[in-house]
Amino acid sequence: MKVLLIENDNLLIKDLTKYLMLRRYILDVAKEGEMGWTYGSTFDYDLIILDVAVPKLDGISLCKRFRTEGFTTPILLLSDQDTTTAKVEGLDAGADDYVVKPFEAAELLARVRALLRRSSTNPLPILAWGDLLLNLSTYEVSYNGQPLTLSTMEYELLELLLRDSQHVFSTDEIIDRLWSLEQFPSEATVRSHIRRVRQKLVESGAPKDFIATVHGRGYYLKASKREEASPSSTIPAQALPFSEPHSLLRPARQNQPTTHRTRNLILMSSDVDISHSLVQAAEKHGLHLQSLSGLPQQSGLDLQASNGEFITQYPDAILFQFPSESRRGDTARKPMDQSSELSKTWRFFSHYYPDVPVLVMAEQGELRDRIEVLRWGGRLFLELGQPEQVIEAVVQFLDRLNRSSKVMVLDDDQDWLYAVTTLLKPWGFKVTTLADPQQFWTVIKAVMPDALVLDLHLSEVSGLEICGLLRSDPVWCQLPILFLSAPADAATQRQAFKAGADDYLHKPIMGFELAERILNRLQRRAAP
Template identity: 45%
Template structure:
């Protein structure tokens, strides 16, 4: 199966090509929308994968242009925007599906298989021909119950014959479907692969004419298709060299990323000086957008969230003010530091627990708080997390009291008289939501800003928290500047209310 990938992030493109090739897809990869249009209108593909934001011609416009030319090839859009408006725009433009960055390669491959099944004449996920079984989900092939070991190209050739038989496939059609546009093999190459594939099938018990040759015209499967048998048990997909591949790619991606992030610093400096152009702000947004996908695909989730925050800020339709730019500076420097300090990718994203702390440090001061040194009390049974907080939040000059023994909550609360309270939900012998409910029943604490910081992410718990009187709900892990800004936001609201 042949796929066109249009993605301007070269690191992400390389990762996707590697994963798709491991699942026996042939991939043409280009890096801008105009090249995507040229390839899509010149060659035949089974599927097209487009990034939403592309140079020269964005993914939405490219999708619309393809559909206006009556191109019915399935299209899957990649986007870092999880908002429903972005998804609706993608589907309205003619896309068949979308995947939100950072790309989970297993989900991507599953969605590709689903789209190909929808557009294929063969709806069964397991393809059979006589005693032959081919499982596209696991890339396993058996004949009469015996496993058949094939090279990548032999597998692709057999799958293509299964999808098209009993129709005849010419050598030219095979070359077009199984080799990328950058390769130029001869017809003898196809005949050589056919000969080796036929030999392996015969050795395992298939008849000599299982792959039938029509001299001068092409090939087809010559036996009748039998009833489907139970699918073979899938084996776990193993990629022992994938982590090595990721680290090799990161060693080339890291210096380029740091160089591109300098553009964001330039845009922030220009905004602060009042000399920034719309073009520079748009370029900064494009770079932040690109790094949401890149960093997330490498498993650098904290850096990804920083890039996402920058992208959201730069997405403003109007020019950002100098005050807004000051808030962006800590984000940008924290992102650069995180990228620079990541010397090695520790584990394959999505397969092992990623190294991840609860909060990201940003060692910079930002705009002053609503009042001098507001008192913030933070209650959590995670003692390591509590030890980090005073240092991490020092730039905002909060007067922080941490409490790791929730049983002492009421005594410490009365002694500290906090201006804002941050609570975990699940703690020994006490529940953060119950504490909130009790506080709201006491007149002295009814207007105390209360924020939940928890690893519990389900919507039902969040809705319950707001019903019980929580002012804000934050999910771990969280970036330091985000926690500080959310606290400041609640303090500013209380200050505005008291002055009204």
């Protein structure tokens, strides 16, 4: 379990760190309120312990800010104020508990356990998955009655998987949940821990894939044959009459489980061999690929393929195979001519699934084909090579599409930092704000942002210097950097671009404009 401690008393920090880490809690420490907001709004914590009297942003204001922004993490307030008024103020600010200093360690730990039980989906002291049992009270783990000897990190890894056994945990999620900000490991370290836990489970009689891997996505606990759930409660997306198909299809997809949900692809190809190879490659990556050779027909409220199979799952992407030159015949010059079968099929699916990305494969990446695909709204053009490579490219595209991009904003204007989070929220960005440039290097390494929005004039260090620092670092030299500052003169902008900026915007700015400029940079960076 991961705890954020926001406290400026070094002696108390030392004591709480000792008490919590002895009981296997992972702890991050922030010594002032603004840094506490940066950590708490960026990373996932199971509990926040917050002192009311921290500097820069007091505990009551910070607690209100967390709740106003929709964070539901349990918050335990620490204070030396024992009055009823102070307690009421803290609880009304959104705190879940209030502890008066000085306190006994045993009482605080009991309150921590109570808050964690209250917020847990499984409040029982025993976590179980098939024959695997984990006792949260004694820290003992067994499989099929045989005790497992685990290191602290191996225990925490199993606990994480058991607490949300149907979730596919990516490597980044595992690092975020199990390591403190000062100890961020490499992905190879995570894979090494996974291998060791698997080996110990196998030695106790567990299947080799008890901790299963979804290629390109992460790890989850696999149910045994006898424990697999009854047919999924996923609501199938049924195609509607051609006139207005998507009004109910979108809610149907939203109701599908987001954790451990199989991604669905539709493949339009008349080449049986290629279709068969792609179906097999997709299965290895945990994808369900439905191959169609011709335009589907409407049967009642359903779409039915030419082989009689119904299309019941809303697709995550539609994959078209462009016909080769030898098969185009009269359409060799214009494969997407309005009267061609390919264009009819494209329009059909665009009407039924208007928000689903269309990806195109072709034996050769001719310029005219690429332009044609772009004009018709295609999102990705792939040269038809090995099936495994094609599917890997599709998986990478979907991962980028579904992942919330992380944007870091560095500015010493506290009011602006508060506003920018709201401005970018409608676009699904995960925003990390930072006001203290001295903490920049620590935070950027922990956050690993996809883009940086930077003010030109900062206290103690300039934005130009930070930009130059990043451009000279082999890890960060390709990071999209956008300057957002008050000066709008040409000389200042030239300075920014000379330092390595990708874009320059000036305040004030509308949310949609800032989001659009960030998205443009992210798309250019992600382009294959």
